[in-house]
Amino acid sequence: MILQIHDELIxxxxxxxxxxxxxxxxxxxxxxxxxxxxxxAEATSATNWGELK
Structure with missing residues (x-):
């Protein structure tokens, strides 16, 4: 795990x-x-966080 932000995990x-x-x-x-x-819980993926927003 790299980072946790509120209800999101990186x-x-x-x-x-x-x-x-x-x-x-x-x-x-x-x-x-x-x-x-x-x-x-929904899991999605991308090569960087910006792609998910």
Whole structure:
């Protein structure tokens, strides 16, 4: 993990591991705590943060 900003995480990962990292992060964020409502974590990727905004 490179950086956390409010509800966003900046992760550096090899391109060939991108889908697996997104899958793991989404699952862990959604299941970190048991809630009475669903918590959805969306993982997206880009070569730099500016591309995501």
């Amino acid at each position: 992760i550096d990962a090899a391109k060939d591991e991108e889908e697996e990292v997104k899958k793991i992060l989404s699952y862990e964020m959604e299941h970190a705590v048991k809630l009475s409502v669903p918590l959805v």
